[in-house]
Amino acid sequence: MTKNGRQTAVEAVxxxxxxxxxxxxxxxxLFKKYNLADQDRGLATELIYGSLRMRNHLDWILNQFADRRVNKMDKWTRNILxxxxxxxxxxxxxPDAVACNETVELAKDYQHSGAAGFVNGILRSILRSLDEIEFPQLKSNPVQHIRxxxxxxxxxxxxxxKRYGVELTVDICSAFNQIPSKIIRQNRLKVTAEELQADLASVGIETEAISEIPQAFRVTNSSSLFQSNSFTAGYFQIQGLASIIAGHIMNPxxxxIVLDLCSAPGGKTTHLAELMANQGEIVANDLHEDKLELIERNCNRxxxxxxxxxxxxxxxxxxxKKFDRILVDAPCSGLGMIAKKPEIKWQKKPQDIDSLAELQLELLNNAGRFLKPKGELVYSTCTITHQENLEVINKFLAQNSDFELVxxxxxxxxxxxxSEFILEGSIQLLPTWQTNEGFFIAKLKKRV
Structure with missing residues (x-):
């Protein structure tokens, strides 16, 4: 079956x-199902992530021009619009005319002539008034403006x-709306940094070493990264920059003898093994047994x-047994990953945060039981909510007097x-940092 980039995009969104x-x-x-050409893949990717990222922005405009609100429209029609x-x-x-005409064709493909006429009318009206579109004012209504x-x-x-103020919130949202860089981690067990860069360069993949963070490289043209011989040979692992930092801070x-309590898909697990020079033992645990195969495949590669x-x-x-070091990379709301997964904006709810914080504290409390005296535990999340981060750490310390914060x-x-990303001795990265991700890292030490 063959589909073009726009058809694939509308099915995905x-x-x-x-x-x-x-x-x-x-x-x-969908890419595998429809066997898209590279050009169509690029267009589909842009349309999917872009429209998910800017959904509220788009709906605000559509609601000013449609005779029914977006949430009352047919589901296919609103996503096509x-x-x-x-x-x-x-x-x-x-060109605007091409965008309009192709969208009308989408409506014909997935709806009917009436829907196509509805889509055409709204987009033509928007085109006539594009320069006149206004949003709530930042000064008088900052929340609705940013929203x-x-x-x-x-x-x-x-x-x-409430937590960061209006100006920093604008910066956070702007950073989350940027397309994040692709980061890879050099596998020191197999290759030097120079050899990795040269090997990737030989197939047209450009890399830039990230200053001060060992093993981390930014990739500027990553479309063929997974097809490269370097990937197959295990010279690198795809991993977020903050996640790489967590491994270095754990410093195994x-x-x-190390425990990674919530290990899938294994990026941090394999990094810890590399830092340990493939000597010692790591127990990689995960709640979901079906995810363990991915960890094992990465280890083999x-x-x-x-x-x-x-x-x-x-x-x-x-x-x-007891462990020298334990990593609790806890399940979390994932709000720090919005740049990579913009649907997180719309899928997470406020009530999710409290239930996740309870889970995180339970994980920490159980992990702490199996840490050796003088051992160290790293707690990390890929979110920026206070409830899931520093509040969890403070509750843990209040309940476990034999631990101290490093x-x-x-x-x-x-x-x-x-220093702006240091919060009471822990690290709270915001997306205003260099890779558009939010991440929290705390380190605890067991006294006795």
Missing amino acids: YRVNEEGAYSNLILNH RLGLYQIRFLDSI YKYSFPQWMVETWV QPKD LGIRIVRTRAGDGRSLKFE DLSSWADKLGIS
Whole structure:
């Protein structure tokens, strides 16, 4: 079956917006299903992530021109309109007339002639008044301005304005709306930094070493990254920059006995093994047994031999041994990953935060039981909510007097992280940092 980029995009955004699918998974599925050419893949990717990212912005405009509100429209029609308006509003490379005509054709493909006429009428009206579109004013109504201009749910904007203020919230939202860089981690077990860069350069993949953060490289043209011999040979692993930092801060040593309590898909697990020079033992646990195969595949590709996988609920797991170091990379709301997965904006709800914070504290409390005296535990999340981060740490410390917080200021300085991202001795990265991601890292030490 053959589909073009726009048809693929509308099917993907429908699945994400209306059925709760994950953008990266549905995109990969549809690319394989329809065997898209590279040009169509590029267009589909831009339309999917762009329209998801700017959904509130697009709906604000559509609601000013349609005779029924977006949330009352037919589900296919509203997603088709979002794709068309995104092209008109944000893609200068596509002429407005082409964007309009192609969107009308989409409506014919997936709806009927009446829907096509409805779509055509709205987009033509918007084109006639494009320069006159206004949003709520930042000065008089900052929450609604940020909500619609930068396209975020109201509860999220209200939370951030209360915690960070209006100006920083605008900066946070702007950063989350940027397309993030692709980061890879060099596998020291197999290749030097120079050899990795030369090998990738030989197939036209450009890399830039990230200053002060060992093993981390920014990739500027990554379309063929997974097809490269370097990937197959295990010379690198795709991993977020903040996640790489968490591994360095954990600082495991050769021959350590390490527990990674919530390990899938294994990026941090394999990094710890590399830092340990493939000596010692890592127990990689995850709640979902079906995810362990991915960890094992990554270990095999990267040449890692010291990882032992197991499945279990990290809140109630029991071990016969104690560990030198433990990583609790806890399940979280994922708000720090909005730049990579913009659907998080629309799929997460305020009530999710409290239930996740309870889960995170349970994981920490159980993990702490199996840490050796003088051992160290790193707690990390890919979110920026206070409830899931510092509040969890403070509750844990209040309940576990045999633990103390390790001040990460010196680590932050060593890794090029400025003091503005130090929060009571822990690291709270915001997307205003260099890779558009939010991330929290705390380190605890057991006294006795």
